[in-house]
Amino acid sequence: MNKQGVFSLEGDRSKYPQPGADGKPEIDLSSHKYMKMWQGPNHPGITGNMSVELTVCADEVVEAKTHVGYLHRGFEKLMERRKYIQNFPLVCRIAVPEPDYNELNYATAIEKLTGIEVPEKGLWLRTLVAEMARLQGYLMWLGGMAGAVGFGTVGQWSNYLRDLILDRFEELTGARIYHIYILPGGVRNDLPEGFADRMEANLKEIEGFMKDINRVLFNNYVYKKRTVGIGYIDPAWIYPYGIVGPNARAAGSKNDVRKDSPYVKYPELDFGVNTATDSDIYTRSVLRYNELLTDVDLIRQILSKMPKEGDFIAKLPNMMNLTIPAGETYVRSECTRGEYGYYMVSDGSGYPRRVNVRGPSYTHAVALLEKMLVNANIADVAQIMVSLHTYPPEIER
Amino acid sequence: MGTTKDILSPFLVWKQFFRKPVTIKEPLKRQGADRYRGFHINDIQECIGCGTCESICENQAIDLVAVAGIDTKSGDSGLRPKVDYGRCCWCALCVDVCTTGSLKLTNVFTWVDTDPDQFRYIPGVDAKPWDNATKGYKKAASLELYPLERIPMQHLHPEERHDSFIEIIKGFSKEEALREADRCVACGICTATCPAHMGIPEYIKAIREDNVEEGLRIMYETNPLPEICGRICTHKCETVCSVGHRGDPLSIRWLKRYLADQVPASAYASVLKSDSIEKNNRKVAIIGAGPAGLSAAYYLGMMGYQITVFEKLSAAGGMMRFGIPEYRLPYDQIDKDINYILSLGVEIKYGVSVGKDITLEQLEKEYDAVFAATGLHDGRSTRIPGTNHSGVYQSIELLRKITLGEPIEVAEKIVVIGGGNVAMDITRSLARMQRQKYGKVQLIATSLETEDIMPADREEVVEAREEGAIIYPGWGPREIIVENDRIKGLKVVQCLSVFDEQKRFSPKFDESNENFFEADMVVESIGQGANLSYIPASYFEQLEKDHRGRVLVDTLTFQTKLPWLFMGGDIIEGPDVIHGIANGHKAAKGIDQYLNANREEKQ
Amino acid sequence: MFDHVISELKNLFSAGEISGTEARLRFVTLPQNQAVKAVKYLNEKQGYRHLVLLTAVDYIEQGQFQLTYLLHNPENRTDIGVRVLIDRENATMESAHTLWPTIATYQRELREMFGIQFPGSPGVDDDFILEGWRGLPPYRRDFDTKAFAESFFPQREGRGTNDPAAFMKEKLYPNE
Numbered sequence A: 001m002n003k004q005g006v007f008s009l010e011g012d013r014s015k016y017p018q019p020g021a022d023g024k025p026e027i028d029l030s031s032h033k034y035m036k037m038w039q040g041p042n043h044p045g046i047t048g049n050m051s052v053e054l055t056v057c058a059d060e061v062v063e064a065k066t067h068v069g070y071l072h073r074g075f076e077k078l079m080e081r082r083k084y085i086q087n088f089p090l091v092c093r094i095a096v097p098e099p100d101y102n103e104l105n106y107a108t109a110i111e112k113l114t115g116i117e118v119p120e121k122g123l124w125l126r127t128l129v130a131e132m133a134r135l136q137g138y139l140m141w142l143g144g145m146a147g148a149v150g151f152g153t154v155g156q157w158s159n160y161l162r163d164l165i166l167d168r169f170e171e172l173t174g175a176r177i178y179h180i181y182i183l184p185g186g187v188r189n190d191l192p193e194g195f196a197d198r199m200e201a202n203l204k205e206i207e208g209f210m211k212d213i214n215r216v217l218f219n220n221y222v223y224k225k226r227t228v229g230i231g232y233i234d235p236a237w238i239y240p241y242g243i244v245g246p247n248a249r250a251a252g253s254k255n256d257v258r259k260d261s262p263y264v265k266y267p268e269l270d271f272g273v274n275t276a277t278d279s280d281i282y283t284r285s286v287l288r289y290n291e292l293l294t295d296v297d298l299i300r301q302i303l304s305k306m307p308k309e310g311d312f313i314a315k316l317p318n319m320m321n322l323t324i325p326a327g328e329t330y331v332r333s334e335c336t337r338g339e340y341g342y343y344m345v346s347d348g349s350g351y352p353r354r355v356n357v358r359g360p361s362y363t364h365a366v367a368l369l370e371k372m373l374v375n376a377n378i379a380d381v382a383q384i385m386v387s388l389h390t391y392p393p394e395i396e397r
Numbered sequence B: 001m002g003t004t005k006d007i008l009s010p011f012l013v014w015k016q017f018f019r020k021p022v023t024i025k026e027p028l029k030r031q032g033a034d035r036y037r038g039f040h041i042n043d044i045q046e047c048i049g050c051g052t053c054e055s056i057c058e059n060q061a062i063d064l065v066a067v068a069g070i071d072t073k074s075g076d077s078g079l080r081p082k083v084d085y086g087r088c089c090w091c092a093l094c095v096d097v098c099t100t101g102s103l104k105l106t107n108v109f110t111w112v113d114t115d116p117d118q119f120r121y122i123p124g125v126d127a128k129p130w131d132n133a134t135k136g137y138k139k140a141a142s143l144e145l146y147p148l149e150r151i152p153m154q155h156l157h158p159e160e161r162h163d164s165f166i167e168i169i170k171g172f173s174k175e176e177a178l179r180e181a182d183r184c185v186a187c188g189i190c191t192a193t194c195p196a197h198m199g200i201p202e203y204i205k206a207i208r209e210d211n212v213e214e215g216l217r218i219m220y221e222t223n224p225l226p227e228i229c230g231r232i233c234t235h236k237c238e239t240v241c242s243v244g245h246r247g248d249p250l251s252i253r254w255l256k257r258y259l260a261d262q263v264p265a266s267a268y269a270s271v272l273k274s275d276s277i278e279k280n281n282r283k284v285a286i287i288g289a290g291p292a293g294l295s296a297a298y299y300l301g302m303m304g305y306q307i308t309v310f311e312k313l314s315a316a317g318g319m320m321r322f323g324i325p326e327y328r329l330p331y332d333q334i335d336k337d338i339n340y341i342l343s344l345g346v347e348i349k350y351g352v353s354v355g356k357d358i359t360l361e362q363l364e365k366e367y368d369a370v371f372a373a374t375g376l377h378d379g380r381s382t383r384i385p386g387t388n389h390s391g392v393y394q395s396i397e398l399l400r401k402i403t404l405g406e407p408i409e410v411a412e413k414i415v416v417i418g419g420g421n422v423a424m425d426i427t428r429s430l431a432r433m434q435r436q437k438y439g440k441v442q443l444i445a446t447s448l449e450t451e452d453i454m455p456a457d458r459e460e461v462v463e464a465r466e467e468g469a470i471i472y473p474g475w476g477p478r479e480i481i482v483e484n485d486r487i488k489g490l491k492v493v494q495c496l497s498v499f500d501e502q503k504r505f506s507p508k509f510d511e512s513n514e515n516f517f518e519a520d521m522v523v524e525s526i527g528q529g530a531n532l533s534y535i536p537a538s539y540f541e542q543l544e545k546d547h548r549g550r551v552l553v554d555t556l557t558f559q560t561k562l563p564w565l566f567m568g569g570d571i572i573e574g575p576d577v578i579h580g581i582a583n584g585h586k587a588a589k590g591i592d593q594y595l596n597a598n599r600e601e602k603q
Numbered sequence C: 001m002f003d004h005v006i007s008e009l010k011n012l013f014s015a016g017e018i019s020g021t022e023a024r025l026r027f028v029t030l031p032q033n034q035a036v037k038a039v040k041y042l043n044e045k046q047g048y049r050h051l052v053l054l055t056a057v058d059y060i061e062q063g064q065f066q067l068t069y070l071l072h073n074p075e076n077r078t079d080i081g082v083r084v085l086i087d088r089e090n091a092t093m094e095s096a097h098t099l100w101p102t103i104a105t106y107q108r109e110l111r112e113m114f115g116i117q118f119p120g121s122p123g124v125d126d127d128f129i130l131e132g133w134r135g136l137p138p139y140r141r142d143f144d145t146k147a148f149a150e151s152f153f154p155q156r157e158g159r160g161t162n163d164p165a166a167f168m169k170e171k172l173y174p175n176e
């Protein structure tokens, strides 16, 4: 299925096993033609704590199986015995690098079921943290992507740039990673004095580095050789495999929750959906790079359009006694990896009956990855995986 | 692809080589942001140990522990939060919810120690280097995890009420009660302050869950007069409510009234399971059908005793009926509570005055125990010149007559002396009657105390003014001027202070600053005294008394030195209804204990 | 927006309770034997091509599991949650992996976490998150996470707390 690239090394496949009737190759380990290899859980080319069990024949993968469960904490279940407000410190941990979408979706689900309304300024601040989260998420991913192909330097730069955004998170929310900034009815605090100026300086710094990263990564013979034509996602797989976000957009999809099911203040912002068609690792990485630049612009827009005054949080009922009328809802937002969703069921008590978190990695890192790795070269496994941008904690919650 | 550019372009970034490094050289010295969520601090004087921080902490990182040097007292449990950093995730929900605002996080986040137990400490008690840190996470002013404002109580406007005795307070609707009950953080701090130690958070929870029957059951565990208390209780609990530290305290009294109002009298017996009491054959006599007597009658009745209450007047309720005007406490509500107690088989003998119609000795013989709760019904006089004029009245007598429907004199110009709730009651009653009779109010109430220390409830003073009375606090009465046997008015001098340094009653006056309030009628309302003449001297001698001659009883059982005689209510503690109820309850338990011990002895 | 599709679901698959007040989201209860057919129909004929999620809710009091298939229509941007109530005893549901290969992952997780069987679903019996777990499926309501944590993990010494009201009673009026 791999797209032929100019430099792609296509070996002789005739000696590899042919797929059987069920589409899977006959694998007889005792034939000594095959070898099992574990990619992860501790491997620099793994995005977090997961692993892929590879069955290889020579340097070609014939079967791949995703293994998760290395950091299962049972969040969804734990939430059922905590009051709604008490779950905020939990939900942020479901996608460690991007806690904010969890907070946003969870709070929005509560708001939908209770009718609590968020004031204007609160919505703007939520939009801001959503985009800040996206920006730092992409920066982190960029470092991982470069690292997977051996460009540690780019990883250092992007980590430094991400740190700048974390500094802004720290002064806005009081924490660098687990922000716990969004609460039902709004957010916990207003912008600190001088925030916009410091953010602007950071954005300039990021833009400066992005030019260099463009040179060193995307206009780089080696990077192209390792990514062009590799890790192809067929547009026909988008719905069968539940592909969302940049992975789908690089395959021609225009799906972006921010546009399709608008929330917070996105309707008032001016931005386009980044799409591409080549659908290989290179295309996906350039698409994310472009999204990153879009984010920089979006953050500027948000900070200039956001009203200076106004309530950032609604007058709340007693959160310790909050009960939610029986009902269910689904809330989605666009995170760096695509559609991020919360399905919440209330039975009328003060505790959620069920919360189900739908993270993009659930489909990307399991069914899709297992499919994509078949016939891949061992050396490409890491890039293919990183190019899907997956976070294991959202698979096993 | 594969152009020379792709080979050369990466080298362009060598210029980065000349940039200054961005590495943080000494990470342990890095300052957290101004709002950083680091280690806790707690203002230990402000904190009241309500435990709300503990209940919101999803990590169970907080324990409430006793701290040496911090005493448990009304409004402060004496406990303080201890944080276990093995569990804390620095979410600061505890800070957001803290009822007093004492708890904060500092921006200090680096701390190295080899002993893991060090990471459990009591902020504000165990000294830490960051105790004086000013930066760190504080709750934003507009963020509140529970509403601070009370749900306003609907009441009649002054012009709707100022000429009639219909009830002023309308009571919560269900929706209002649910919203008010929602504000409670269920800390339980108020329970200790309530003289009857009512299960306040528990019955408020029952309101939230819309389970009024459960709520009624909880109330009756400690208070058999909820309709009455729900209207006129002095609500000491509200003065210590945690939510009151930064906002309005819960309207505990009105919530109690709401609960009692919801359950119809006909449902009480089944809700409170009084239809299945096992009777015994022991008899207890109770003197006085006021709050203490009725409370004792209820609890003894529930235990199966045969109760006879001797009441001097023609109706039960004591001060609740004969002291408190109808616009504050309608008679049908008194009857609802009392009739329920009667339904347990309690008998009240009306119009029987112990000491006259029947003697205490007789009661001692005929009953296994006697509980005397006769209250304070003798008005005290200022004894200034002129008080023996027939146009000078005692407020308590007038109020009694109003209740009994007997005619009283209502002059065109009246002065009331006194600044307590009873003074306000007579002021507002007479104001209503003046308006009915003359179409206008000419009534002055004057008290020794200045307005800030007037003993009457604030709303009583405000509402009295709304109804047309003029309140002149801070004047001491000197003489009632009488000319030609007609009262002309009251001469007063300015009162400088009421209490001395030791908080003893010792008023000081500025005799040069005189004032004169014109009046045709004067009402004295400066307090009431007990009348214990029904206790024969031979018995009275045996009772223990304090230096002022007041009878002393066991504080737990209300037993006197005469083992069969128990005393309680206003003659012992108070004066107010809720102390009476609490006394009655304790006396009931005391009597039960005494009689059980007695029986075992006899066997 | 939903009128047509919901009336079709009623006609063709005897849809039961409809709920949801949001403009673009409805939940529809379907009989167990109709559900996968209906989901297939929504996917193929009504444009609900995107499988957002499949999950279960344990209604232990009623002895039932609710399965929710949440489907999204990328053309008109609406969602339909198909609810199916199945028996909690020997809980079994038809597999839908022929519609979306990726649903096999959801079914595998439901088998592991709730003990719901999906016969025929590829790899459904393989361990997913809980390698080696042989106890009660932990997302069932009757699995007590607190009791599990307390028995599984050592508890640290030296903790102990007080209830303010009880503590005040003990200090201020112990005998009343």
Ligand code: SF4
Pocket: B042, B046, B047, B048, B049, B050, B051, B052, B053, B054, B080, B081, B097, B098, B099, B100, B101, B102, B103
């Ligand atoms: S919530 Fe505040 S006042 Fe109450 S115990 Fe905790 S720190 Fe003290």
Ligand code: SF4
Pocket: B053, B056, B057, B058, B059, B060, B061, B062, B083, B087, B088, B089, B090, B091, B092, B093, B094, B095
């Ligand atoms: S910061 Fe959060 S985790 Fe820590 S003690 Fe407070 S509520 Fe508990």
Ligand code: SF4
Pocket: B183, B184, B185, B186, B187, B188, B189, B190, B191, B200, B201, B204, B240, B241, B242, B243, B250, B252
């Ligand atoms: S009424 Fe006030 S003091 Fe009493 S439990 Fe509720 S919040 Fe605490």
